Amino acid sequence: MFGFLLKRVSVIIPTFIGVTLLTFSLIRLIPGDPVELMAGERGVDPVRHARLLAEMGLDKPLLVQYWHYLTGIFHGDLGISVVTREPVIREFYTLFPATLELSFCAIVIAIVVGLPAGIIAAVRRGKGTDYTVMGLSLTGYSMPIFWWGLLLILLFSVTLGWTPVSGRISATYWVDEVTGFMLIDTLLSDEAGAFLSALHHLILPSIVLATIPLAVIARMTRSAMLEVLLEDYVLVARAKGLAMPLVVCVHALRNALIPVITVIGLQVGVLLAGAILTETIFSWPGIGKWLLDSIRRRDYPSVQGGILLVSCIVIFVNLTVDIFYGVVNPRIRHQR
């Protein structure tokens, strides 16, 4: 197991360096000068332009800039946002809990709904239920998130008035930030009704963000289950007279879970990417919207730092999945 862990961790180092190189170079490849963007139609004279570039450290050769960026990372310094003049790391920590809370709820919905849906579709293969589940999941997978979000807002918030339109909590509450997770902070606060308001605000964005992962999980579970259900040991279990739910849940599901776990791990990256649109539609103050704004404004330190931190999270989640994989399937950790 130790060798397996070492192998997996050693892959992280080149991945990490690759990510720093990519984020650094990609944002600079996009045309556009942060000073020009800041000045807009008003413009800025060449002397001030040069001075501002120098203040941002953008007048130095690219290699020197990259070196400063790398050394900064090792000192825990991701730089200062050129727009807000706040340390990037502080901005990230302020916004990340909102994204994490939303992503967590979305992945829970995706698993809780997607897994049973996939199992049912597999068990009832070729029947109406199968076609319905697969049809719905294909629709969910192909749905443009922006359109889907607005549609739900118009139906549930504007027409029916069941859910709030956007935000994390009603404007009437002002909850002190303790953990950054609104559900926890509202429980800790003494504002009556705040928790329910926060929960209420989570419903629509979670559903929208969960839509694609849910569809993927349902389809993957179905195909993995179909394969497993045809295995000899499942036939033996059924021949022995075991009840079908028992065969499916105890014997088949555990083996079908391996590819599903991989997909769930990969969905974390998808969730963080999907959060950009969902957060914009629902005015959710998370890192997705922040990253998008930073790219638009060519806020190099924020884009570099933000993407690096998100990548680290995705790398960590995938490492955890790899390890969990080894736990679920001993053959994997013993492979050479």
Added chain:
Amino acid sequence: MQTLISRLLPVLLLLFCFSQAQAKTLVFCSEGSPEGFNPVFYTAGTTFDATSRNVFEGLTHFITGTTKLEPGMAESWDVSDDGKTYTFKLRKGVKFHSAPHFKPTRNMNADDVIFTFERQWKKDNPYFAISGGSYEYFNSMSMPDLLDRIEKVDDYTVRFHLKRSEAPMLANLGMDFAVIQSAEYANAMMKAGTAEKFDQWPVGTGPFVFEGYKKDAQIRYIAFKDYWKGKAPIDKLVFSITPDASVRYAKLKAGECQVMPYPNPADVAAMKADPKINLLEQEGLNVGYLAYNTKVAPFDNVKVRKALNHAMNKQAIIDTVFQGAGKAAKNPIPPTIWSYNDAVVDDAYDPAVAKKLLAEAGYPNGFEMKIWAMPVQRPYNPNARRMAEVIQADWAKVGVKAEIVSYEWGEYLKRSKDLDRDGAVLLGWTGDNGDPDNFLAVLLGCDGVGGANRAQWCYQPFEELIQKAKVVPDIKERTKLYEQAQVIFKEQAPWATIAHSVVYKPVTKNVVNFKIDPLGGHVFYGVDLK
């Protein structure tokens, strides 16, 4: 039963009274997050709404809903005959807000005025380099070149000495970068070793006190009880940050906010028909234009420029691009600005005249050129690509083949300044202070060539008029000079003036007294809820 009613009645009455006495909260669905909380560092309207327009005040003040000036922190002022000395009498008894980490011990005075300007101007000011020390607006208004010194005559009298006469000076002092900030607060934060806090937690003299900010989500204010003009009718003001226009509209319909900016042009018709919504509208203080490069052939020939102007069907642009929410522009300044010359006759849409002029200029078969279409949406141009296509089709009728090009916004701004730039550029401008100088000198003056003057047009008869108007203190005389300048502009046609947009502000029916600010701001003092 009677006993029960008699017991319940006082409770019900009490509940009724309580609900009536509940704080009046106005929620504004703002379009974005402020870049920060000290307006001296920024140039975006979103930041000014959250700071200078509701929390702070300048020496002079634009009357809400107009571009006219009224006294602000300065009760009155005198301007010397040579226009180089401005003496301001400050208002007495003006209190600064309190913050959790600061309690003011004195009223606003001359020290605050001097600190406000010296912080942005003098490198030896202890606050100059704090928070990055980049004062874009102050610099772009050429204040360092203009100011000679600021003198404290007494606690309530300040004198500004200028290096040259500058007629728009009073309007400049009403702008967002010039709001008065507390020197006492700055000193207290410096002493506490938390100088940056001064720029993160605004303490002003305005009608609303900053209460807190949840990044990208919400900003909170409470009405300032000691405001010198009297407390605002609403008790609380909340900025609910909602970047998407469709979602802002949905929130307005659901009653989650009462005022929203920048609606989608496509939603305007539905808003007009919505019984819950009051759609306010006003002509914007802006102009959208197409600037020819007058330094490069064939646009160095005035006949070519006039021909292209005659070949452009502006009404079609208003109908298709602005969806009716605009007005064809004939002058480079909007009609809401004083000195707008309504006597100027626009180049009428007439392809025959255009062809004739092209033939006279030596281009009977037209020529090939480029139209630059902005990659972003702006109030003065909601869809530059579409606009470029309409112009392209119009010009094709007179034999001019136009190719549409576009670049990323930062690149667009940079490349369009090049002196040898190829073609004509779609761009526009929204006024800063309601002074004609802010349009004519910035966008068409000789100093702007290679910069904000995208037509690269430096025409001495025009330049002399606008330079003279800059130093003449008498507004009537200035008006005459600017009117003449507009006539010359029309004759020389460095731009095709396209449109002034109409600004829409949807508010819920219970909102009273909200006025559209022609300078693009959102001012909530005086606004009430029914």
